[in-house]
Amino acid sequence: MKTGDIEFEITPNVCVPKEYRVKINMPFILAVDYDSSLFEGSYPEIGAPKQDIIDKVKEFKRHGAEIAFWSCRSEGRVLEEAIQRCKEVGIEFDAINDNVPSQKQYMEEQKKIGNIFALRKIFADFYLDDSAYNLEFFLKINVEETCKRFANKKR
Numbered sequence: 205m206k207t208g209d210i211e212f213e214i215t216p217n218v219c220v221p222k223e224y225r226v227k228i229n230m231p232f233i234l235a236v237d238y239d240s241s242l243f244e245g246s247y248p249e250i251g252a253p254k255q256d257i258i259d260k261v262k263e264f265k266r267h268g269a270e271i272a273f274w275s276c277r278s279e280g281r282v283l284e285e286a287i288q289r290c291k292e293v294g295i296e297f298d299a300i301n302d303n304v305p306s307q308k309q310y311m312e313e314q315k316k317i318g319n320i321f322a323l324r325k326i327f328a329d330f331y332l333d334d335s336a337y338n339l340e341f342f343l344k345i346n347v348e349e350t351c352k353r354f355a356n357k358k359r
Contacts, residue, residue, distance in 0.1 A: 230306045232354040234264050235274035235328035238286045241339065242295070248282050253293050257332070260343055261295055267351035270304035273297040274326060274333075305328055330355065 236242060244256060245251030265271055273290070278284045278301055287300065298304040303311065307327045332342050 207357055221268050230310060230354070231271040232264065232267075232330075232351045233272065233304055233307060233328045234261065234269050235272045235326060235331045236261055236295075237333040237335070238273065238275040238290075239332075240334035241332055242290065247276065250285060250289055253289075254339075255293075256343055256345040257339060258293050258295060260345070260347070261332070263347045264351065265295075265296070268355060269347075269351055271295070272299040272304050272305055272326060272328060274299060274328070274331065275301065301326070 239245065239247045241254070242261070243251050243253055261271060273287065275283075275286065277286045283300070287297070290297070303326055330342070330345075331336065
């Protein structure tokens with residue numbers, strides 16, 4: 205896409221000037237909310253696991269996705285309990301309320317070349333959150349095809 209003298213590249217999640225794009229392979233990145241997404245109930249309670257959602261998150265991880273815990277449970281006991289509960293059901297995160305390692309690397313490369321679009325905001329290809337009403341859609345995603353597509357895509 206071209207606007208005036210600046211050529212833009214539209215990627216799955218962002219539109220930035222082409223001269224700022226660093227071409228690196230990155231995995232599919234999934235940001236996962238906790239309350240009412242992975243487990244029933246709402247803050248500060250910890251309810252029953254939503255096994256179908258948990259199984260799908262683990263499937264993404266098996267196919268090479270990086271998983272970020274993305275929640276308002278930001279510190280202290282409520283955060284520790286949530287992370288421990290996730291470990292108990294077999295979910296390990298690549299980041300806790302922060303960007304995953306591949307995104308951090310990408311942002312550092314972007315900053316080196318002066319990309320003003322390399323912001324601190326947590327980035328993901330999909331944000332799993334009950335407030336977004338996307339839990340049913342999430343369960344229908346073909347994980348293997350999605351992760352393959354992203355593994356071979358340079359961003």
